[in-house]
Amino acid sequence: MSFWEYVGTRHAQLLTDAYQHASAVFQCMVIATLLGVFLGVVTYRSEWAGSLATTTTATVLTIPSLALIGLLIPIVGLGVAPTVIALTLYGLLPVVRNAIVGLRGVDPALVDAAKGIGMSRAARLFRVELPLAWPPILTGIRVATQMLMGIAAIAAFASGPGLGNEIFRGIASLGSANSLNQVLAGTVGIAVLALLFDAAYVLIGRLTISRGIRA
Amino acid sequence: MPETTDQPAANGRPATPAASGAGIRLENLTKTYPGSPAPAVEDVSMEIKAGETVIFVGPSGCGKSTTLKMINRLIEPTSGRIRIGDEDVTDMDPVKLRRKVGYAIQASGLFPHMTVAQNIALVPKMIGWSKSRTKNRVEEMLDLVGLDPGEFHDRYPRQLSGGQQQRVGVARALAADPPVLLMDEPFGAVDPITRDHLQDELIRLQHELHKTICFVTHDFDEAIKLGDRIAVLRERSHIAQFDTPEAILTNPADDFVSGFVGAGAALKRLNLTRVRDVGVVDFPTAGIAEPLESIFDRLRSGAHNELLLLDRNRRPYKWLRRSDLARARETLARAGTLVTDTVTRDATLRDALEAVLTDNAGRVAVTGRRGEYIGVVDMETLMNNVHELLEADRLEAVEHQHELQEQRARLTQREQEGLDEGGGSRA
Numbered sequence: 001m002s003f004w005e006y007v008g009t010r011h012a013q014l015l016t017d018a019y020q021h022a023s024a025v026f027q028c029m030v031i032a033t034l035l036g037v038f039l040g041v042v043t044y045r046s047e048w049a050g051s052l053a054t055t056t057t058a059t060v061l062t063i064p065s066l067a068l069i070g071l072l073i074p075i076v077g078l079g080v081a082p083t084v085i086a087l088t089l090y091g092l093l094p095v096v097r098n099a100i101v102g103l104r105g106v107d108p109a110l111v112d113a114a115k116g117i118g119m120s121r122a123a124r125l126f127r128v129e130l131p132l133a134w135p136p137i138l139t140g141i142r143v144a145t146q147m148l149m150g151i152a153a154i155a156a157f158a159s160g161p162g163l164g165n166e167i168f169r170g171i172a173s174l175g176s177a178n179s180l181n182q183v184l185a186g187t188v189g190i191a192v193l194a195l196l197f198d199a200a201y202v203l204i205g206r207l208t209i210s211r212g213i214r215a
Numbered sequence: 216m217p218e219t220t221d222q223p224a225a226n227g228r229p230a231t232p233a234a235s236g237a238g239i240r241l242e243n244l245t246k247t248y249p250g251s252p253a254p255a256v257e258d259v260s261m262e263i264k265a266g267e268t269v270i271f272v273g274p275s276g277c278g279k280s281t282t283l284k285m286i287n288r289l290i291e292p293t294s295g296r297i298r299i300g301d302e303d304v305t306d307m308d309p310v311k312l313r314r315k316v317g318y319a320i321q322a323s324g325l326f327p328h329m330t331v332a333q334n335i336a337l338v339p340k341m342i343g344w345s346k347s348r349t350k351n352r353v354e355e356m357l358d359l360v361g362l363d364p365g366e367f368h369d370r371y372p373r374q375l376s377g378g379q380q381q382r383v384g385v386a387r388a389l390a391a392d393p394p395v396l397l398m399d400e401p402f403g404a405v406d407p408i409t410r411d412h413l414q415d416e417l418i419r420l421q422h423e424l425h426k427t428i429c430f431v432t433h434d435f436d437e438a439i440k441l442g443d444r445i446a447v448l449r450e451r452s453h454i455a456q457f458d459t460p461e462a463i464l465t466n467p468a469d470d471f472v473s474g475f476v477g478a479g480a481a482l483k484r485l486n487l488t489r490v491r492d493v494g495v496v497d498f499p500t501a502g503i504a505e506p507l508e509s510i511f512d513r514l515r516s517g518a519h520n521e522l523l524l525l526d527r528n529r530r531p532y533k534w535l536r537r538s539d540l541a542r543a544r545e546t547l548a549r550a551g552t553l554v555t556d557t558v559t560r561d562a563t564l565r566d567a568l569e570a571v572l573t574d575n576a577g578r579v580a581v582t583g584r585r586g587e588y589i590g591v592v593d594m595e596t597l598m599n600n601v602h603e604l605l606e607a608d609r610l611e612a613v614e615h616q617h618e619l620q621e622q623r624a625r626l627t628q629r630e631q632e633g634l635d636e637g638g639g640s641r642a
Contacts, residue, residue, distance in 0.1 A: 113324030116289055116397075117338050117387065118314035131328045210328035212371030 006181035014166070018189050021162035024155070025148045025197070028084055032091030033141055039092070040099025040137075041125065050100050057093035065090065065154045073158050083152070083160035090151050091144040098140030102133030135209050142201045149194040153186065163189045236266040236427030237300035237394035244285055244295035246278075254293070256281050256452040265300075265394075266425040270438040272475070273448035273455075282452045283397055283431050287316045299395060314342050317396040317426070322404040323384035325372040331357070331383050332368045338391040356386040359423075361416060378409035382416070389424070398430045402437070414440055435475060439464070439483055447472050458615070460487055465605060466612035481605065485565035490558055493600040495581045495590030498523050503532060507547065511540060523580060524551065529587040531557055531580040557582045560589065564601070567592050 007014065039057075043049035060068075065086060072082035106129050114124045130137075156164030163186040170182030241261045247254040256278040263269045271279040284290040286297060288309045296305045304312050325334050332353050339349040357364040360382040372380055381401060388396055402410045414437065421428065432438055438445045439460045446457040449471050456468040464480045464487075467473035476483070499522040501510045514522060514537050524533040524547065533551035540550070556570045557580045570579040571594055578593035 109320060109322065109324055110326060112289065113318070113320055114326075116287060116313060116318035116320065116324075118310050118312075118341060119337075120310050123341070128326055132326075210371075212328045212330070212373060 001178060001181065003181050003184055006178055007185055010185070014163075014185055014189060017161075017163045017165055017186075018193060021149075021152055021164070021190065022193050022197075024080075024083060024087065024161055025145060025152050025193075028087035028148060028152075029091055029141065029145050031084075032088045032144060033095055035088070036092050036095025036140070037099050037130075037137060039096045040103055041130075044100045044103040050104075054093075054097050054100060057089075057096050060089045061093050065151045066157060069154060069158045069160075078159040080160060082158045083155035083162075086155070087148050087152060091148050094140040094144040094147070095137065096140075098136045099133065102136035103129055105136070106132045131210060132213065135205070135213065135215075138201065138205055138209070142198065145197050145201070146194055149190055149197070153190060163193075235394065235425040238265040238298075239263040239286060239395060239427060239429070240296075240298040241282075241286070242296040242298070244282065244292050244297065246281055246285060246290060247293045254451060256285070256292075259295070259452050259454065261446065261454065261457065263427060263429065265427055268421055268428040268430065268441055268443045270442035270445045271429065271431045271448055272433065272435055272438040272445055273452075274450075274475070275433055277448045277450050278452035279431050279433075279448050280399055282448070283399055283429055286395075286429060287313045287318060287397055289313075314338055314391065315393050315395070317388035317391075317393040319381075319384045319388040319396070319398045319401045321400045322377075323372070323380040323401075325380055325383055325387070327372050330369050330371055331362075331375070334372070334383060335387045335390050337387065342391055344391075352390060356390050357383075359389070359420065360386045362386075376409075377405045378413060381405060381409075381413055385417070385420070389420075389426075394427060396426045396428045398428065400431055400433070403432070410437075417441060435477060436483065436486075439486055447475055461608050462612050462615060465608035466616070481601070482565065484604065484608070485568060485601065486563050488564045488600075488604060489560065490562050490564065490567050490581055490592060491560040493564065493592075494596060495592055496596055498578075498580075498591040500525050500588060501535070502529070503527065503547070510535070510547075514540060521576075523554075523588065523591070525588050528585070530585075531582065531588050534576065554580060557586070558592070559583070564597065568597055571597060 001009075036057075039053050043053045068086050068089070069082050072085055076082050076085065110128060110132070111124065114128045119127065152160075152162050153164035153167055155162055156168045166182045166186030166189070170179045170184075170186065173179045173182075239261075240263070241259055244256060244259045245254050246256040259282055261269075271283060273279045281290055285292045286299075288297070288304070291309075292305070296303060298304065299312075299316070325331075326337075329337075335353045335356050336349050339352055344352070353368070354364040357367060362379060362382055367375070367379070367383075372383070375383065384401065385398075388398075402413050405413065418441065430438075430441060442460055444457060444459055445463055447455045447463065447468075449455045455475075456463055456472045458468075461484070463472065464476060464484050467476055467480075473480075499513065499519045501513065501522050501524055503524055503526050510522075510524075514520070514535065520537040522535050523531055524535050526532040531554040533547070533553055535547070535551040556574065558567050558570050559582055567579060567581075571577055571592065578591050580591055581589045583589050
């Protein structure tokens with residue numbers, strides 16, 4: 001059976017897997033973004049808190065994904081839970097780091113001006129600092145999403161959802177008729193998803209970054 | 216015109232068009248940063264009258280900016296009181312205070328992600344103006360600072376030149392019609408020609424609005440040009456002299472001030488007086504439509520050996536000398552020297568002097584609003600006037616000094632009588 005024949009006969013299963021893969025990455029990215037920006041906002045003004053946040057999230061990233069999921073299974077069990085936790089943790093670093101860098105990069109004169117014309121702390125953050133720091137934050141989100149696409153494949157190890165299942169099934173039955181097709185379908189599917197997400201981010205950037213600061 | 220019936224002003228400020236200035240009083244303001252032994256600003260007391268433009272000028276690091284920022288409490292004073300109008304604002308909510316005090320900074324401080332209109336509308340929106348009132352106000356402010364609303368409304372700051380940005384910065388600071396305007400080296404980052412324009416604009420604005428303006432600069436010439444009064448500050452914001460530009464130029468309080476004034480005080484003094492304030496002299500004139508014969512006759516017979524030929528609109532056209540007559544047979548087309556430079560009555564004496572010096576006969580024609588001839592200024596008039604001015608300044612300064620000395624004497628006397636003892640009663 002050729003690759004395309006394989007895709008043709010299994011497209012229902014592949015689409016379900018792809019949808020679950022995308023959905024898992026998307027949801028984890030939303031959580032990672034909210035959490036990451038929050039951490040950034042809380043820590044960017046203090047030198048040590050900022051470095052603490054960056055180092056901690058960077059340390060998480062050095063743990064091999066297989067090991068992290070393996071460590072999570074005894075604690076939270078199999079299935080969706082370890083996948084979500086692992087993906088969110090891995091997605092944090094680029095978001096936190098870029099949020100801190102972006103917020104620290106806002107011209108102090110502008111913050112001074114915002115204060116000087118009578119903006120409250122919250123107004124300064126939401127109307128001046130975050131909009132100006134948004135382009136680097138969005139870049140962080142984009143990088144994190146690309147990373148999570150690959151890491152999410154490992155989730156199948158803990159019986160998680162997604163295209164990783166195809167890959168693992170193929171590896172497990174190496175030598176059988178469709179094993180190579182399975183691995184290939186999973187991998188190509190992930191690559192296609194990653195490209196689609198990237199295109200979506202370009203669109204989001206167009207829509208959310210003010211024309212006044214767009215490069 | 217701003218709508219006044221739209222809604223009552225939220226903070227009890229009377230909703231009259233263009234609130235003019237409120238006085239500012241600084242009482243023993245001190246700022247000490249944690250960890251530094253010497254205060255950055257020490258015991259500054261100052262009274263700024265309503266509607267006055269006061270310039271803080273001093274070398275960099277003297278604390279002039281810090282002093283300014285304590286007025287809207289961007290920097291909280293360590294001790295001392297600040298009063299604006301009748302209100303003690305030292306302990307009020309700083310956010311509320313700042314919405315009533317306009318603030319313009321170097322390089323405009325415009326938010327790059329907002330359009331010009333959004334930038335200007337910020338403060339009116341924050342204090343709860345209605346949409347339509349805010350919208351009208353934005354158009355009005357753009358007009359006021361000389362930018363066409365239709366063209367600039369939706370532009371982003373980066374699409375503007377430095378000078379235009381600075382104008383928008385001033386418009387934003389004035390949008391909610393605050394009685395007080397603080398300006399922290401606002402024109403420091405623009406080229407000299409634009410700066411000159413912006414300064415003229417500010418003078419024009421202030422003539423219309425009568426705000427109380429505190430303006431920080433390190434450029435003494437800018438201070439002279441803009442200030443009703445100038446506070447020359449030395450380190451820790453100690454006031455070396457606080458007086459009118461004229462008084463500081465002619466009678467600097469000490470070596471520090473005279474060092475800051477720099478060389479050429481008399482020349483700088485020329486910037487403060489306009490041609491209209493000094494006498495212009497009459498000069499024999501002739502209309503171009505007059506018959507040649509009569510013009511010739513007047514040149515030959517008159518006490519003057521030169522006259523000024525005016526065109527049909529009575530604008531200066533040519534200087535005509537007796538010696539030119541030889542060349543003018545039938546027509547004046549080839550005779551005389553064309554008038555290349557004139558000054559208006561609003562020109563400063565410095566401009567006039569410049570023109571007189573470049574003219575090879577040492578005089579310049581003064582013109583009115585439509586360019587019509589009014590009179591002539593020459594070297595002699597200028598010299599006499601400048602001498603008179605300097606003399607008057609000197610007398611005034613001496614008188615002023617007497618007053619100060621008397622005041623000081625009274626104070627010392629009171630202290631000696633023990634009325635002011637227990638000096639630690641500072642707030």
